Amino acid sequence: MERVVLALCPDVQACVAVPGAGAHAPWELLITLRADADPHAAWDETITAALPYALASRVGALHVVTDEWLVRGPAWSIDRPATRRRLREFQAGAWLPGLGPGSRPEPVPTERMRVPFSGPGAGRAPLTWGQRDIWATMIRQRNWLPQGGRRPLAPGTRPEDMAAELAYLHGRYPTMRTRLVFDLARGRAGQWLVSDGETFLDLYDTAPGQDPDTLAARVEAAYRRRPYDLRTEWPIRMAVIRADGACTHLVVLMHHLALDAGGAAVMMREVADRVQNEPAGMQPLEQAAWQASEAGRRHNDRTLRHFAQALRPPTEAPGAELPPAELPSLAAPHRPRHWSGRLTSPDLAASVAAISARTGVDDAAVLTALVSIAFARLADQPRVVVRPRVGNRFRPALADVVCFVAQSGLLVLDLAGTTFDEALARARRASMAAMKNAYFDPDALEAVLARSGPGIAMFFNDRRSASPGVSYTTEAAPDPREPQKVRGCSVFAWLHRGPEPTEPMSVTLDTADDGALSLALHFDTHIIAPQVVEELAWGVERAAAEAERDGTAATGL
Incomplete structure (x- = not known):
């Protein structure tokens, strides 16, 4: 089927056919287009019309892939088993693409600071009602619903200060030390809270004559666009922008599964005051236990x-x-x-x-x-x-x-x-x-x-009642x-x-x-x-x- 699509449709650069679960289940087609092709055209109709009936009748869904988050490279170099596996993982919500135009090419950090963290509590549990609600929304809308943005930093801020803030966030809040665990065969997800780990703070330096706010905007756009693997990545992406050695901007993006607007307001207030007492409220593992x-x-x-x-x-x-x-x-x-x-x-x-x-x-x-x-x-x-x-x-x-x-x-x-x-x-x-x-x-x-x-x-x-500073x-x-x-x-x-x-x-x-x-x-x-x-x-x-x-x-x- 893939060779037939490539032969009959010159605007298609690459095609991966993903068979259904049963012998007669419909197939899914993933296609990438040549640069001058319109991604919004009626490609499902065009391709099924071009295919012989015996093949067209087997196509259940067709997806135009407009980024390399799923189908990577030209037709001759595609790892088809890996692509099919990634599609199943994407459909299950194990990883999700981001939003926005991104930044091409992505800015490359000058340095990555290793940030260890630790906090109380560990264990596994089902997702809570609230987590399942927003995760289902993320799957329906096919993205990780980025939360956050960028802001200027006070003069004199050091990278070590922001690394300490990142460690504080991970250590204080259990949701920032939580990843998802999946039973892909049964389509079920749970949460895994760990007591310690490590992450990274990205440091980006402006080029001579470059506006640091422009670089911060590019980093934010790249963070928003980049897919999130909810099984392997921590919920926070954080970067510091420097100009002539001075820290000028902070970029922070989090996936929506980690917190809602009310939680973000609490977090920003406590981060500003560096609150040290035990976090208030029933934490997710406790919520899951009560709900069951x-x-x-x-x-x-x-x-x-x-x-x-x-x-x-x-x-x-x-x-x-x-x-x-x-x-x-x-x-x-x-x-x-x-x-x-x-x-x-x-x-x-x-x-x-x-x-x-x-x-x-x-x-x-x-x-x-x-x-x-x-x-x-x-x-x-x-x-x-x-x-x-x-x-x-x-x-x-x-x-x-x-x-x-x-x-x-x-x-x-x-x-x-x-x-x-x-x-x-x-x-x-x-x-x-x-x-x-x-x-x-x-x-x-x-x-x-x-x-x-x-x-x-x-x-x-x-x-309208959401606290200022929460970006949607x-x-x-x-x-x-x-x-x-x-x-x-x-x-x-x-x-x-x-x-x-x-x-x-x-x-x-x-x-x-x-x-x-x-x-x-x-x-x-x-x-x-x-x-x-x-x-x-x-x-x-x-x-x-x-x-x-x-x-x-x-x-x-």
């Missing part, structure tokens, strides 16, 4: 019963027999497949503040209601299923622990026959219930959702090739189009400059049309203006 205990199983069973009840519409409610909201999809999916856009709106921020002041409903619940109203209006269905990201830090045992405890919970909102104020009240009650029930076995919830068939579950992440991978500049659409003081712009998978639909809220609200939407064009997503963004602003003007007015659902 009888008390943990009872807690999970109660939560699953709540989810099942929430997904079952009351028979007496208007429109109860209607399915959850679905948005109209495109007849011809776009290429690249996955898009993101962003509405930056001072008017939305002002309306939300006014609604919250008038009703006493907190602004997070107000925004949940407004996004749900706009979503339901487009779908012409009153029932919306939302997957809100809940930090779980209000739980005393998890308040100050540096690890990943946030989870995507479940919120079902039935807006049939409501006024805006009634919708706000329902959103407040549903939000409180979602927060209370956001600590659970994520695989069990997926099974509940699969049985109930809730349609599109919209992921919802309100990051979803930040992006508007695509300069796309015209921005301006209405009043508000601007909608497309951010990114690419093959990197997203959730079918997710909404992320941030605070923009001058107090405006930033509403970012990430979506799969095979499920939702871009014009529908743009209409959804403007629809949130429109619903906010209507709710501010008259809370007794009907939502029209």
Whole structure:
């Protein structure tokens, strides 16, 4: 099959065919393209059309590899058994590629300082509920969700100072001394905490006349792009940039499995103060033990019963027999497949503040209601299923622990026959219930959702309360090739189009400059049309203006 693809498709530089598990299982094709070929073209259709039917019928999936993280070198030099093994490991989540354009060629460190570390505790355990939640997201989105960035260093900082900080991070926080262990045959992962080890601090020196910030940006881009083997690498990549012998910048990147935004805020505070007392909270090995205990199983069973009840519409409610909201999809999916856009709106921020002041409903619940109203209006269905990201830090045992405890919970909102104020009240009650029930076995919830068939579950992440200094991978500049659409003081712009998978639909809220609200939407064009997503963004602003003007007015659902 590989030789036939190379012979029939001159734009394909290399091809690796990976057979399925059974005798009649479909094959996967991995292809790299020549430099002048368009990676976003319909290569699956082109190649299957070129192949004889007997071969084309055996192709189950085709992946265009745009970097050398999987298929390495020209066709004649590829180690095919190693490539097939790496594909299976990648699909299992044992290692994952990064994000961003990277830096070509990658900067080469002048020196690597060996940094030994040690800390209390060791052992193996299953992944915790929070770790499994974010790891599943990393696998779905096919990257390690880089966290961190770069910052200037105070004058007089020495490499030894930053090596001591790196040793402090590894020694103090168990998640920084944890790697994954895999049973690839069964598709299971666990965690392995060690009591001591060593890592490296990379030192980069600027060339004469080179701006150190430019070099720091290149190192950050290389760190973000470089794949992560979660079995062999520690969760922290750290580098120091020097100019004329003086340390000028620090670059720190961590994979998201190690910590969430709440954990990052605790870590930055404690690192700044060099806190020496025992770390607070229930650490991951303790969490895993409790979750497997009888008390943990009872807690999970109660939560699953709540989810099942929430997904079952009351028979007496208007429109109860209607399915959850679905948005109209495109007849011809776009290429690249996955898009993101962003509405930056001072008017939305002002309306939300006014609604919250008038009703006493907190602004997070107000925004949940407004996004749900706009979503339901487009779908012409009153029932919306939302997957809100809940930090779980209000739980005393998890308040100050540096690890990943946030989870995507479940919120079902039935807006049939409501006024805006009634919708706000329902959103407040549903939000409180979602927060209370956001600590659970994520695989069990997926099974509940699969049985109930809730349609599109919209992921919802309100990051406005995240501490400054935590960098997120979803930040992006508007695509300069796309015209921005301006209405009043508000601007909608497309951010990114690419093959990197997203959730079918997710909404992320941030605070923009001058107090405006930033509403970012990430979506799969095979499920939702871009014009529908743009209409959804403007629809949130429109619903906010209507709710501010008259809370007794009907939502029209």
